Amino acid sequence: MSILYLDQEIFFMATNYKFKRLNAGRDYIADNYQAPLSLSDIAKYSNMSPYHFLRVFKDIYGETPNEFLIRLRVEQAKKMLITENFSVSEICEKVGYTSLGSFSSLFLKQVGVAPTLYRRRLWALSTEAYRFPSQAIPACYAYHFLGKLAN
Amino acid sequence: MITSIAHSTIYVLDQDEALDFYKNKLGFEVGDDMKVEGGFRWLTVYPKSKSQLQLVLAEPKEGPMFTKDSAEKIRSLIEEGAFGAGVFETENCQKTYEELVAKGVEFIQPPTNQLYGVEAMGIDNSGNWFSLVQRKK
Numbered sequence: 669m670s671i672l673y674l675d676q677e678i679f680f681m682a683t684n685y686k687f688k689r690l691n692a693g694r695d696y697i698a699d700n701y702q703a704p705l706s707l708s709d710i711a712k713y714s715n716m717s718p719y720h721f722l723r724v725f726k727d728i729y730g731e732t733p734n735e736f737l738i739r740l741r742v743e744q745a746k747k748m749l750i751t752e753n754f755s756v757s758e759i760c761e762k763v764g765y766t767s768l769g770s771f772s773s774l775f776l777k778q779v780g781v782a783p784t785l786y787r788r789r790l791w792a793l794s795t796e797a798y799r800f801p802s803q804a805i806p807a808c809y810a811y812h813f814l815g816k817l818a819n
Numbered sequence: 820m821i822t823s824i825a826h827s828t829i830y831v832l833d834q835d836e837a838l839d840f841y842k843n844k845l846g847f848e849v850g851d852d853m854k855v856e857g858g859f860r861w862l863t864v865y866p867k868s869k870s871q872l873q874l875v876l877a878e879p880k881e882g883p884m885f886t887k888d889s890a891e892k893i894r895s896l897i898e899e900g901a902f903g904a905g906v907f908e909t910e911n912c913q914k915t916y917e918e919l920v921a922k923g924v925e926f927i928q929p930p931t932n933q934l935y936g937v938e939a940m941g942i943d944n945s946g947n948w949f950s951l952v953q954r955k956k
């Protein structure tokens with residue numbers, strides 16, 4: 669084995685190890701995005717300092733850990749808005765936000781429309797009938813036209 | 820304290836035809852248009868300006884609210900013109916009146932001076948009357 673080859677081998681092993689550590693941090697975010705997460709908590713899973721973790725993460729994945737976290741939360745919120753019978757504030761909580769205001773403005777920034785409007789627009793486009801009237805129409809209308817009370 | 824009115828209902832004979840009238844003749848925007856489980860279509864319209872109020876275009880149908888008999892009664896009363904859609908405001912009653920007449924909107928009273936401004940009175944394609952008012956400043 670030439671010296672050069674050995675060098676490369678050591679380099680790859682080191683890189684591989686770095687990736688594994690980085691992935692552990694990324695997996696931790698993916699598994700726990702519903703919980704409040706801090707950068708230092710996540711960095712611990714990668715055995716890196718928060719600053720170093722942030723820099724390496726951004727270099728490798730092209731987005732910061734926080735951007736990745738936001739993306740997961742917003743994607744999950746979008747799914748729930750379409751398929752689940754949860755109010756916007758319930759969805760806000762379920763994807764790890766404590767403030768409805770910051771969740772709504774974040775959603776608006778990422779998606780381009782507010783959560784309620786997103787839900788309405790998607791449902792308006794759907795050929796399927798809206799299953800959760802209380803999420804879309806005022807209760808008095810649901811009551812009078814469908815005989816359903818808000819849940 | 821109640822701060823504004825969000826929704827108000829206009830009963831129409833046919834939601835498709837009413838939507839065509841409010842959208843294409845009166846120039847309203849569509850707020851919501853979605854089917855709801857149970858056979859109800861949630862349809863709202865509002866003027867292009869910054870109106871807080873959305874008008875719900877609903878058909879009187881047999882259901883929790885109406886018996887078959889009362890739904891039919893409501894329908895015939897709409898056709899008779901017993902109900903009103905309300906007052907729509909405009910900056911220029913004469914101009915808007917002419918635009919709407921050109922689009923085929925039926926009026927039962929041309930722009931007329933009133934104490935509160937200039938008012939014309941039209942009917943929608945179901946038979947609901949509406950006032951077109953330019954308020955006195």
